[in-house]
Amino acid sequence: MAQTDMIFSGFGGQGIQSAGRLIAYAGMLEDKHVSFLPSYGPEMRGGTSNCHVIVSDEPVGSPILNSATVVMAMNRPSMDKFESYLEPGGILLIDSSLINREPVRKDIKVFAIPATQIASDMGNLAFANIVMLGKLIKETGVVSTENFERALKKVLPERKHYLIPDEMKALKTGMDY
Amino acid sequence: MGEKILMKGNEVIAEAALRAGCRHYFGYPITPQTEIAHYFAKKMPQYGGTFIQAESEVAAMNMVYGAASAGARVMTSSSSPGISLKQEAISYSACAELPAVIVNIVRAGPGLGGILASQCDYFQATKGGGHGDYRMVVLAPSSVQELYELVVEAFNIADRYRTLCMIMGDGMLGQMMEAVEFRDSEDICEADKSWAVTGTGMKRDHNIITSIYIDPEVLEKHNQKLQEKYRKIAENETRVEVYNCDDADIIVAAYGTVARIIKNVIKTAEKEGIRVGLIRPVTLWPFPTAAFEKYAQVPQAFLSVEMSAGQMVEDVRLAVNGKRPVHFLGRTGGMIPTQKEILEKIREILK
Amino acid sequence: MAIVFQRPHALRDTEMHYCPGCTHGIVHRMVAEVIDELGIEGTTIGVSPVGCAYNNYLYFNCDMVQAAHGRAPAVATGIKRVHPDNVVFTYQGDGDLAAIGTAEIVHAANRGEKITTIFINNAIYGMTSGQMAPTTLIGQVTTTSPFGRKPEIEGYPLNVCEMLSTLKGAAYVERVSTHDIKNIRNAKKAIKKAFQVQMAGLGFSIVEVLSTCPTNWGIDPVKALKWVEEKMIPQYPLGNFRGKDLEV
Ligand SMILES: Cc1ncc(C[n+]2csc(CCOP(=O)(O)OP(=O)(O)O)c2C)c(N)n1
Ligand code: SF4
Ligand SMILES: [Mg+2]
Numbered sequence: 001m002a003q004t005d006m007i008f009s010g011f012g013g014q015g016i017q018s019a020g021r022l023i024a025y026a027g028m029l030e031d032k033h034v035s036f037l038p039s040y041g042p043e044m045r046g047g048t049s050n051c052h053v054i055v056s057d058e059p060v061g062s063p064i065l066n067s068a069t070v071v072m073a074m075n076r077p078s079m080d081k082f083e084s085y086l087e088p089g090g091i092l093l094i095d096s097s098l099i100n101r102e103p104v105r106k107d108i109k110v111f112a113i114p115a116t117q118i119a120s121d122m123g124n125l126a127f128a129n130i131v132m133l134g135k136l137i138k139e140t141g142v143v144s145t146e147n148f149e150r151a152l153k154k155v156l157p158e159r160k161h162y163l164i165p166d167e168m169k170a171l172k173t174g175m176d177y
Numbered sequence: 178m179g180e181k182i183l184m185k186g187n188e189v190i191a192e193a194a195l196r197a198g199c200r201h202y203f204g205y206p207i208t209p210q211t212e213i214a215h216y217f218a219k220k221m222p223q224y225g226g227t228f229i230q231a232e233s234e235v236a237a238m239n240m241v242y243g244a245a246s247a248g249a250r251v252m253t254s255s256s257s258p259g260i261s262l263k264q265e266a267i268s269y270s271a272c273a274e275l276p277a278v279i280v281n282i283v284r285a286g287p288g289l290g291g292i293l294a295s296q297c298d299y300f301q302a303t304k305g306g307g308h309g310d311y312r313m314v315v316l317a318p319s320s321v322q323e324l325y326e327l328v329v330e331a332f333n334i335a336d337r338y339r340t341l342c343m344i345m346g347d348g349m350l351g352q353m354m355e356a357v358e359f360r361d362s363e364d365i366c367e368a369d370k371s372w373a374v375t376g377t378g379m380k381r382d383h384n385i386i387t388s389i390y391i392d393p394e395v396l397e398k399h400n401q402k403l404q405e406k407y408r409k410i411a412e413n414e415t416r417v418e419v420y421n422c423d424d425a426d427i428i429v430a431a432y433g434t435v436a437r438i439i440k441n442v443i444k445t446a447e448k449e450g451i452r453v454g455l456i457r458p459v460t461l462w463p464f465p466t467a468a469f470e471k472y473a474q475v476p477q478a479f480l481s482v483e484m485s486a487g488q489m490v491e492d493v494r495l496a497v498n499g500k501r502p503v504h505f506l507g508r509t510g511g512m513i514p515t516q517k518e519i520l521e522k523i524r525e526i527l528k
Numbered sequence: 529m530a531i532v533f534q535r536p537h538a539l540r541d542t543e544m545h546y547c548p549g550c551t552h553g554i555v556h557r558m559v560a561e562v563i564d565e566l567g568i569e570g571t572t573i574g575v576s577p578v579g580c581a582y583n584n585y586l587y588f589n590c591d592m593v594q595a596a597h598g599r600a601p602a603v604a605t606g607i608k609r610v611h612p613d614n615v616v617f618t619y620q621g622d623g624d625l626a627a628i629g630t631a632e633i634v635h636a637a638n639r640g641e642k643i644t645t646i647f648i649n650n651a652i653y654g655m656t657s658g659q660m661a662p663t664t665l666i667g668q669v670t671t672t673s674p675f676g677r678k679p680e681i682e683g684y685p686l687n688v689c690e691m692l693s694t695l696k697g698a699a700y701v702e703r704v705s706t707h708d709i710k711n712i713r714n715a716k717k718a719i720k721k722a723f724q725v726q727m728a729g730l731g732f733s734i735v736e737v738l739s740t741c742p743t744n745w746g747i748d749p750v751k752a753l754k755w756v757e758e759k760m761i762p763q764y765p766l767g768n769f770r771g772k773d774l775e776v
Pocket of ligand 3: 579621651653654661
């Protein structure tokens with residue numbers, strides 16, 4: 001049975017929740033079972049934000065993760081908190097524009113992407129999360145780019161659909177990095 | 178069935194209520210269920226219904242009392258501290274036999290407590306949080322899809338028996354997003370509501386909604402009538418999921434989101450050669466005693482896993498009735514039992 | 529100069545959790561300065577609300593009690609009747625005081641309960657992420673008035689000071705604001721007088737402070753201050769409503 005357990009984490013405002021939701025939506029469009037669990041409450045205020053996303057061939061058991069196969073960390077506190085959650089052989093994706101430390105673990109695969117820098121070069125900081133997702137999709141194959149694009153259409157409000165071509169470009173940049 | 182959409186549990190509750198014909202919602206904000214109110218605030222005008230943010234939960238539940246008296250399908254929602262404030266009107270509504278749906282997205286208590294997931298309101302919901310000999314149906318969904326189906330069902334049960342129906346979830350279920358598939362239309366029970374206050378129109382004798390019966394003989398009769406109704410509900414509306422229980426080494430009792438964790442445990446335990454069964458009460462009241470009686474002699478032991486200090490375990494013990502030992506594992510404060518600790522407990526029990 | 533920014537003794541050396549640009553913190557500081565100036569830290573007992581200030585018991589150095597949502601004036605009444613010679617204050621938001629706790633505040637005022645209430649009017653529920661408050665302005669968009677507050681559906685903004693000033697037990701009632709330095713100075717004066725009224729045993733005292741919630745208003749802190757000045761003050765005129773000439 002294939003199941004991908006993912007934790008997304010970063011500052012509030014980095015698009016962490018929407019990154020998680022996009023993967024969950026795309027997973028659903030692949031006819032997989034999915035769950036998305038956000039962190040909630042006052043801790044979100046200004047602080048870190050995270051979510052747990054599961055994409056599975058079978059009905060999802062617990063939506064809360066005590067360990068993960070993929071961690072996407074977009075700031076230092078997130079990496080500090082969630083690196084230890086990874087199972088051996090798991091994938092750690094970090095935004096190296098904002099995180100300057102080396103991972104402690106030696107038994108995981110690490111991908112450092114200067115996503116914030118790339119997004120800033122593209123002229124829209126809000127794409128940093130999408131750049132990260134590009135790498136995530138490339139390395140895990142958890143969803144297809146086609147379904148990711150379909151998910152964008154579902155998740156983004158109509159008035160933001162004009163951004164989709166650029167979002168897909170950001171995704172591609174992340175995939176190719 | 179329509180297409181699958183990814184939706185938050187809290188929003189599904191509101192959407193399900195609208196689909197079930199609920200056009201009146203009264204509530205007061207509280208984490209982690211406020212998205213229910215946000216959804217109604219946005220959608221109710223389209224349906225020509227009422228959304229009111231009341232001045233308090235006390236007021237909100239009394240608005241429910243009024244709207245239900247007037248014959249409407251009506252709902253309120255809150256989380257633990259707010260549900261405590263509703264207890265007065267809950268007791269009055271139960272006595273006056275008013276149909277309504279109450280949602281409790283439970284958070285960790287007691288007191289102001291915390292906002293994370295918990296099941297610490299089991300006693301309050303199933304044993305009568307308000308005063309008097311009353312019961313209400315308590316439904317405990319464990320997925321977003323089931324949340325939808327049980328909210329619709331709750332309105333039907335409420336109308337069919339003139340009873341309160343509570344949906345009891347937790348912060349996790351309210352906040353999580355999962356795929357949900359809505360039906361094209363709902364089976365809505367058309368209940369007789371000739372008892373409701375609508376104005377006599379000078380065509381019938383007046384209707385009275387009341388919960389006061391000063392004469393003890395009359396009040397006892399009324400209580401007997403209520404008890405008879407509760408007996409009927411227990412007979413017809415008890416729901417339970419029994420999973421993997423034949424030949425189980427141990428049977429776990431768990432409801433709501435905790436039951437999902439147990440399903441993971443079942444898979445992992447299988448690899449170690451331990452057969453774990455699950456009895457998941459879907460109705461917490463009426464409690465599915467029969468399911469426990471049926472399997473009472475099968476496993477070596479029972480284990481109740483809860484996000485509480487030990488509440489449902491009392492009902493499990495009553496149902497198993499001494500035939501097997503009944504163990505307990507609970508976490509409180511918003512802590513969630515992990516697969517690992519549940520497995521350890523199971524190994525320890527079976528040693 | 530450094531002396532100006534010294535932390536008042538009544539304020540603990542703890543980082544506050546409020547959002548950037550939120551004026552809750554400024555009001556805490558003013559209350560603490562007043563407690564210092566009156567030399568009452570050792571006899572003061574504060575009551576924390578349910579709202580963004582729920583854990584301000586961590587910030588004040590005096591004894592503190594955390595109350596249920598809206599019930600602070602009742603809790604304060606209990607404390608004051610046990611310790612009539614102590615100074616007792618509540619600190620409450622507009623959801624806490626003017627929605628769920630309306631009965632408690634009205635009756636504490638009407639009994640002339642010798643307590644002081646600091647009332648933070650930010651026209652919204654901050655803590656629970658931006659729902660309509662009784663003080664929300666007409667037309668203001670919130671998560672539970674997504675199309676703007678409409679009087680025919682949600683009624684009118686509640687002017688608490690005007691309402692309480694009809695009660696004989698309310699000795700001192702004043703509304704102040706935090707949107708600029710001059711107003712902050714006035715606010716502190718009013719807070720001081722409110723405590724003095726209590727200490728003189730004259731009755732109930734309340735100071736309503738117009739405050740910002742940039743986070744849930746969805747604007748930056750500077751614009752938020754402007755919004756207080758331009759939008760809130762016309763609905764909530766500043767000034768004294770009762771007890772202006774009390775000698776304290
Ligand atoms: C009985 C009860 N109902 C609801 C809540 C949820 N709740 C917490 S804070 C709050 C409103 C706070 O708003 P306000 O008093 O205006 O304070 P602010 O955060 O704006 O300073 C609510 C409704 C609660 N804790 N208890
Ligand atoms: S949510 Fe609003 S009231 Fe609460 S701390 Fe933030 S700015 Fe202040
Ligand atoms: Mg407020």
